[in-house]
Each structure stands twice: as C-alpha cells, then as structure tokens.
Amino acid sequence: EVQLVESGGGLVKPGGSVRLSCAASGFIFSRYGMSWVRQAPGKGLEWLAGLSHSGVYIFYADSVRGRFTISRDNAKNSLLLQLNSLRVEDTAVYYCARGDDTTTNYFDFWGQGTLVTVSS
C-alpha cells in the first residue's frame, strides 16, 4: 500500500524557517517524481515545487522560488521541503504528492498533510 506521511509542521514566527519531511513507503520511491502542494485556509490547492525521480530536475512556483527548497533522499525514501523567510500568507496545510511517473505531471497519491502556521 502506498503511504506518504508528512511531518514537521507547527507554529513559526514570520521570517522564520521550518523543514517539512515526507516519509514514503509501499512503492519504489526512486522511480517517481514528487511534489509539494499546499492549501491555505479557505483556499484551493497550490502547487509549490516538484522534482524528478533522480532529483536532477527541480521546478518551483514563482511564489516560493528563492524561499523554499525541495530535495529528496532516495536512500531514505524521503522528500523534504525547506521553508525560509516565512510569511503569514504561507500558513497552510502542506501535502506531499507522488507524480505519475519519473516526472510529476499529475499526482496519483497524496499524504494527509502537515499544518504550518506562520504567526507572531
């Protein structure tokens, strides 16, 4: 059974940093592209960043480029998202999602999400 379990969320002050993790199991992690998607309170889904199965190709949304860094550790079946220079508007539930193939066109499995709250 495919499982994606996010962790690392919590309360962070504006300007602060947090690192999110996504533990993957039930599939060969190194064969799939992965992404992070978020949902702010009362809002829709927003794709943030994605990377290919090998981690060679990395893509970001303009809203987070330069502040967020996506990475993966295929040896540990883990996807990471480093969030820096956080703003109040970054408050959201952050989901990791598995791509359909070696890249990340659409998402066939999602985690339950981890909540990041940015507030003073």
Add this chain to the structure above:
Amino acid sequence: VMTQSPATLSVSPGERAALSCRASQSVGTNVAWYQHKPGQAPRLLIYGASTRATGIPARFSGSGSGTEFTLTISSLQSEDFAVYYCQQYDKWPPLTFGQGTKVDIK
C-alpha cells in the same frame, strides 16, 4: 489559468452533476481531476482528461480537450459530496489547479 464553474453545486443524492473547467489556453488532454474532503488527502479521479484512475467508480467520467473540460458524476452518492479540482499539466511549471467546485447536498 484554470477556471472552474460553478463555485458551488447543490445536488440531490441520485442526481447527475456536471462540473466545468476552462483553460486560458489549449492544454490538449493534459488535465486531471481530484476529489478532496476536509481533513483527508486529495484523491485522483481522472487523468488524461478522460481516463479513470485505479479504483475510481464508473459513475465518474471526464471529457473534453483543448480548453473545455467536464467532470460528470452520473448518480451522486453520499460519499461524493466534496470539493473537486481540475489541474493542467500541459504547460508547466507551474502545474496549476482550478479554484475548485464544492458539491453539496441540496
């Protein structure tokens, strides 16, 4: 940009629901649809505009190409009341979602 309509659709159980998604430029058939319930992980329903994902009931169907897409639920069940999102993966980054259509009980 992906634009979904209506924002909210009120439907009685057993009725048919048709959700619309419009792309600002042609995306071919590179569209996926997701179902999202509060507190749960989003669930892939449709990819390639019309291919049902594994385990998705036949009452869910997708159609369209270019700029106009439709998700149809042929006979709404109680478990289908949720928010539905379309997503394009033709021209990216960024991968973009519509703003969602909430299907609630009439």
